[in-house]
Amino acid sequence: MTISIRKITSAITLTALAVIFAIYNAQAQNGLTLWYNKPAKTWTEALPVGNGRIGAMIFGDPTKELIQLNEATFWSGGPVKRNVNPNAANALAKTREALLKEDYENANKMVTGMQGVYTQSYLPLADLNLKQDVGTTNVEAYKRTLSVENSVATITFRAAGIIYTREIIATFPDKAIIIHLTADKPGKININAGLSSLVKYTVEPINQDELLLKAKAPAQVDPNYVNYNAEPVKYADSTNCRGMRAALQIKAIALHGTVSNGKEGLAVKNADEVTLYICAATSFNGFDKCPDSDGKNELAICDQFTQAAAKKNWQQLYKAHLADYQSLFNRVKINLGKTGTSQELLPTDKRLLAFSKGAVDPQFEALFYQYGRYLLISSSRPGGPPANLQGIWNNLLRAPWSSNYTININTQMNYWPAATTNLQELEYPLFDFIKNLSVTGYNTAHDFYHMQGWVAHHNTDIWAISNPVGDLGKGDPKWANWYMGAPWLCRHLFERYLFSKDESFLKQAYPVMKGAAEFLVDFLVEDKNGYLVTSPSFSPENDFIDDHGKEGNTSIATTMDMSIIRDHFRNCIEASEALHTDVAFRNLLKTKLAKLYPLHVGHKGNLQEWYKDWEDVDPHHRHVSQLFGLHPGREISPLTTPEYAAASRKTLELRGDAGTGWSLAWKINFWARLLDGDHAYKLLRDLMRDLSISNGGGLYPNLFDAHPPFQIDGNFGATSGITEMLLQSQLGELQLLPALPKAWQNGSVSGLKARGAYTVAINWEKGRLKTGNIYAEKGGKCIIRTQNPILVKGISASSVASKGGYLTSFTARQGSTYQINVL
Numbered sequence: 001m002t003i004s005i006r007k008i009t010s011a012i013t014l015t016a017l018a019v020i021f022a023i024y025n026a027q028a029q030n031g032l033t034l035w036y037n038k039p040a041k042t043w044t045e046a047l048p049v050g051n052g053r054i055g056a057m058i059f060g061d062p063t064k065e066l067i068q069l070n071e072a073t074f075w076s077g078g079p080v081k082r083n084v085n086p087n088a089a090n091a092l093a094k095t096r097e098a099l100l101k102e103d104y105e106n107a108n109k110m111v112t113g114m115q116g117v118y119t120q121s122y123l124p125l126a127d128l129n130l131k132q133d134v135g136t137t138n139v140e141a142y143k144r145t146l147s148v149e150n151s152v153a154t155i156t157f158r159a160a161g162i163i164y165t166r167e168i169i170a171t172f173p174d175k176a177i178i179i180h181l182t183a184d185k186p187g188k189i190n191i192n193a194g195l196s197s198l199v200k201y202t203v204e205p206i207n208q209d210e211l212l213l214k215a216k217a218p219a220q221v222d223p224n225y226v227n228y229n230a231e232p233v234k235y236a237d238s239t240n241c242r243g244m245r246a247a248l249q250i251k252a253i254a255l256h257g258t259v260s261n262g263k264e265g266l267a268v269k270n271a272d273e274v275t276l277y278i279c280a281a282t283s284f285n286g287f288d289k290c291p292d293s294d295g296k297n298e299l300a301i302c303d304q305f306t307q308a309a310a311k312k313n314w315q316q317l318y319k320a321h322l323a324d325y326q327s328l329f330n331r332v333k334i335n336l337g338k339t340g341t342s343q344e345l346l347p348t349d350k351r352l353l354a355f356s357k358g359a360v361d362p363q364f365e366a367l368f369y370q371y372g373r374y375l376l377i378s379s380s381r382p383g384g385p386p387a388n389l390q391g392i393w394n395n396l397l398r399a400p401w402s403s404n405y406t407i408n409i410n411t412q413m414n415y416w417p418a419a420t421t422n423l424q425e426l427e428y429p430l431f432d433f434i435k436n437l438s439v440t441g442y443n444t445a446h447d448f449y450h451m452q453g454w455v456a457h458h459n460t461d462i463w464a465i466s467n468p469v470g471d472l473g474k475g476d477p478k479w480a481n482w483y484m485g486a487p488w489l490c491r492h493l494f495e496r497y498l499f500s501k502d503e504s505f506l507k508q509a510y511p512v513m514k515g516a517a518e519f520l521v522d523f524l525v526e527d528k529n530g531y532l533v534t535s536p537s538f539s540p541e542n543d544f545i546d547d548h549g550k551e552g553n554t555s556i557a558t559t560m561d562m563s564i565i566r567d568h569f570r571n572c573i574e575a576s577e578a579l580h581t582d583v584a585f586r587n588l589l590k591t592k593l594a595k596l597y598p599l600h601v602g603h604k605g606n607l608q609e610w611y612k613d614w615e616d617v618d619p620h621h622r623h624v625s626q627l628f629g630l631h632p633g634r635e636i637s638p639l640t641t642p643e644y645a646a647a648s649r650k651t652l653e654l655r656g657d658a659g660t661g662w663s664l665a666w667k668i669n670f671w672a673r674l675l676d677g678d679h680a681y682k683l684l685r686d687l688m689r690d691l692s693i694s695n696g697g698g699l700y701p702n703l704f705d706a707h708p709p710f711q712i713d714g715n716f717g718a719t720s721g722i723t724e725m726l727l728q729s730q731l732g733e734l735q736l737l738p739a740l741p742k743a744w745q746n747g748s749v750s751g752l753k754a755r756g757a758y759t760v761a762i763n764w765e766k767g768r769l770k771t772g773n774i775y776a777e778k779g780g781k782c783i784i785r786t787q788n789p790i791l792v793k794g795i796s797a798s799s800v801a802s803k804g805g806y807l808t809s810f811t812a813r814q815g816s817t818y819q820i821n822v823l
């Protein structure tokens, strides 16, 4: 459907259209709006809203609206079973034996003997089919928008001379999705709302104005890449410990007109205005409780949410929603430059295409940056589960990779922008989840390896499964058997402390961090040169060619393993120092740290990925795991370890720029850490390519990141990467504009967070820092690194020339703001 100007005949119509266009343009020009002149045909054109728990994808058809709904806790299965593979420890011994003999082929076979069961799947909950009778099929002046600033989706169109509007929000304070339908003439809203689901469900009317969908999750859903079972989706479970229940309720309140409940759902006739209240709840009662027999009363909860929300009208709900959403969203403002409004006047899908073909559009880059923050606010709220592979949006019963948690990069990437872009509380779901995982992870360490501490492998789910997946030997070890999930996740706990300096948080986190270190202490063995190494070891999901020309993936001491362990031991040591606790364990870690197999520069000048200087089977592999120390770690930097930074650069050059969505996103972060803003910017543009003309990762019309398929990590990784270009703090100093690309000559950003509990605002002109503001929440020694000397107002310290710029240090007072000016 497109706007047909020819059909406009009367002057009144023209006036009405002028008003609509004025509204549209005002919306488009605020810069932070996605907009389209046609409804979505596919799911990746539909627009996402979410309150961290309920998610909706809005297609926006004028007369046949489809709103696809999710609830974040609705997963298949139930709590993990213990000791699913009693032979694992034996297989570990055999794998190690083979590795000692450098028999990688045999090790690769043996290691599969350690595998357990696959994770469960994140499920779609329901579809709301909303038919709207507008008396004609001839619709004009259609527009569909998503305001990232206000977190509201709007659909407007004109039919038979009447302007219809549909506004949709997912409100966190009122725990509901709200659809508000209006028309510019009274008595014109005629709708029919029906519900359906892909899981087992029933729909029943409640009174005249409500509809209730009761759903039952399968007891087991195989991953979409496991296709050897006759019944990949199973409902039966005799124990009642699998198969969650869910409820979804919809209530209609109309201004004038009638509401009735018939065979086809809720019907509203001749109303002036209608508000639909959609609430959902599941019986999920924690990762370790049977979701059926010990489940929560989802019907009572859902009804309570619905009745409470229905006490408020649209205006009240919207006001509360806006206040809540903007209290998070408005913390960061960004301006990457202006080029007029010509690109903003293009619908977002066309704008994306123009951008992919080279259009200069820094406002679009800023919109995409803020869209990442929008998606995090919409998919991860305290009290709920962490954002999964698709955030909270999934329309498939067997979603790609089960839409689960992949913790060899993807889940962590989801949370890279949380602290830096001032959304720290949105990471609480991840912290809670890590705690759960540490519980099952203790069991797995004990049952599978007979070791202490806790371990997690590359995949997990809402039940916090921690075993190596693979269905008892059928998975490829290069992904299934990787077991560094725990220490990598724990770096998020320690980073929370670094960003906040909150010792009470660290006190709670420390035992979990320590548990992950205890497993590693047990797991490490000595190689023939006396180095401590991991055995077996993998470099996520890559293969090597060994000394004898054989391909393999199971070896010892990959660079990623050793880098993660070094990082984790250092974090634990610093944490115990900050807490003045656990001296004996701290000293043990210091001894171990000194003996860990170090980084190596390979014969190509690259950072070696494997224990030996082997070739990769796929030199352009999407994972660049050997650069963990560069990002997200802090071991490598051009400022502190120039030789490893140069090797990292070489590694990136050899890998090439191409990649899946999240791979491109990681590379933005890598290049920013290498202080190469132009290369980071190039990767950002590569990631922001319209998928239809991209060979690898890219963006869908709704700006969801494409692996492909859709994976939300790329959205979050890109927002993190842009932040890293503007501010870094991993070296204990505030690096202002460390990787500013030439493309962003003039701009500003405010509200970014830095380690040390600082909040930073920066303005730049002609590619050069101009002014800044640093708020020291906790005070302490503040070191600022800039390209040019600066003056800190009220502080006598002067800038001292240092590597690649200037350092300025002073003691910041708690609660003070410092203004800086470039000299």
Ligand code: FUC
Pocket: 389, 401, 406, 410, 479, 541, 622, 623, 660, 662, 707, 711
């Ligand atoms: C890892 C990646 C894949 C994909 C999957 C969800 O296994 O290697 O590319 O992102 O996670």
